[in-house]
Amino acid sequence: MVKNSFISVITQEEKEENSGSVEFQIFLFTSKIRRLTSHLELHKRDFLSQRGLRIILGKRQRLLTYLSKKNKVRYKKLMDQLDIREPKNR
Numbered sequence: 001m002v003k004n005s006f007i008s009v010i011t012q013e014e015k016e017e018n019s020g021s022v023e024f025q026i027f028l029f030t031s032k033i034r035r036l037t038s039h040l041e042l043h044k045r046d047f048l049s050q051r052g053l054r055i056i057l058g059k060r061q062r063l064l065t066y067l068s069k070k071n072k073v074r075y076k077k078l079m080d081q082l083d084i085r086e087p088k089n090r
Contacts, residue, residue, distance in 0.1 A: 022067050023078050029060035030082050061087065 018024045036053045040046060064087070068075040079086065 026063050029056050
């Protein structure tokens with residue numbers, strides 16, 4: 001199995017202080033998404049992990065939408081920091 005190259009840059013004290021913030025939740029979802037994506041590259045037929053990935057993607061998208069409506073500056077900073085693409089508008 002491939003080791004995850006995405007290493008947490010947040011210390012344990014910051015995790016305890018900011019665990020409820022929107023940015024921290026998006027950060028955790030992003031790390032889970034990257035880990036699951038690397039897993040699915042090796043195990044293409046793992047359908048339960050694919051379903052879990054879709055669920056996490058939806059949760060992260062809802063949080064990103066909320067953050068973009070509340071504070072555009074924090075949203076743009078987080079998108080650049082985590083290297084996430086802008087969602088397509090319908």
